[in-house]
Amino acid sequence: MKNVDLVVIGGGPAGLCASISAASSGARILLVDRNKKLGGQLIKQTHMFFGSEKQYASRRGIDIAEILIQDLMKYKDNIDIMTNATALGIYEDGVITIDYDQKYIKVKPKAMLIATGASEKVLAFPNNDLPGIYGAGAVQTLMNVYGIKPGKRVLMVGAGNIGLIVSYQLLQAGVEVVAVIDAAPKIGGYLVHASKIRRMGVPILTGYTVKEAIGYPCLEEAVIWKLDDKWNPIEGTELKFNVDVMCISVGLTPLTELLLQAGCQMKYVAELGGLVPVRDENYQTSKKNIFVAGDVSGVEEASSAMVEGYLAGLCAAKSIGYKHQFFDELKQDYINQLNDLRSGITGEKIRIGISKILKEVI
């Protein structure tokens, strides 16, 4: 049994920042990530980030991952990193089990911080299991991590930020995007992202959904149809596209299995992407010394995931006796940053969602 102060599960933007923050407070960290490389989704993000300088705005996600990993290495004497390691379970006695290097490892930390992120939602339509129908994350992994084109002609389903950004990246990779469709009446992602692909000639069709996929043994055609104002499809409005790829980008849902297993109090909050943990302002769940940060506590942007990570890491370290020398100033700065990021019109949904899960500090 390994004894450490804090186990951080998930090495994406939230988990990396949480580890930096907790290690800089003096806690001894074990960072566990199931991928080969730290960085989570950042390592696929070739576009520039929004936000302010403090959240590395104008920098590309791939570069932000490198910056954070370098920051983390400043505390390498305080940090053990396990990549290619899957956290399997959290038990009643506070033991975490991990599948690592073909071994079954048990760790009992003083506190844990869950930053497992989110997974993609699926869309139900006939033949949605045909080869050629991908989630947007898979398309990004193929293109931006492995340098493989997913196909020749793509229909993008979903005009949120991920759908718009991945469409742009497909165009950059020389793949044709025949259209971006979204069931909602309006474009959900940032309009500057939408304008970027529009002026490359990609049409955006709002109020459309997928009717069916056609092809054997893999995708050959996608059929879409228009929705009325009650979201019912309208017969006769079908449009057909010859495509070998359909990319599904219809939102994310928090990856909360470990929190459920640990017995944290959960709540279904649509604004945050589904089932999320109830937490206090220090990002501690209903279970003492189990903290959360990033998309697992509510699907949002990577910028806020990073700040949440810094904040939750700081508080998790303090809860087990490692109070950062500038704790109060840092905490206030992170709270201010999060408020700034969430204060505008686009942050309204998140603000409503968070108001539903916030509880008194225990």
Add this chain to the structure above:
Amino acid sequence: MLEYTGVPTRELIDKVFPSIERINKGPVAVIECFQSIPCNPCSTACNRNAMNKMDDINDLPSLDVEKCNGCGICISRCPGLAIMVVDGSYSDEEVVFRIPYEFLPLPNVGDIVEGLNRSGEYITDCKVIKVQNSKLFDRTPIIDVVVKREYLFDFRNIRVGGKNNGQ
């Protein structure tokens, strides 16, 4: 319109375009940022204080066109690639557009490429007069193209090697 199609209306474009008099004096930025989102790099990038300070990170950018000298530093800093520079002092019949272009292959100086509007439709041929891809621009190359003046409010993008210019 914009929120349904991604194409800003002429009315919105008119709102953010500097006056013809200002454009004819020399390079000036055009900022097509119409939605309040948490983002401020344009404001911090400008070292002539031509951009508003953005006390609230969700503020829309607003440009003091007299302070702006069209240096274009903000073009590659804008995560939304919403900024370009126009220069109406180039000639009586033509204007220079300085646009971000993150695609390969990059055009070469002297190339004739397709000029596109905000819907990605071909509107005119235009000539590339400068290609910048320095480290400062962090992989957002900046292309200067000469475009007929009549397309001042329509031109927004280029296509390299398209069918209309036979490259």
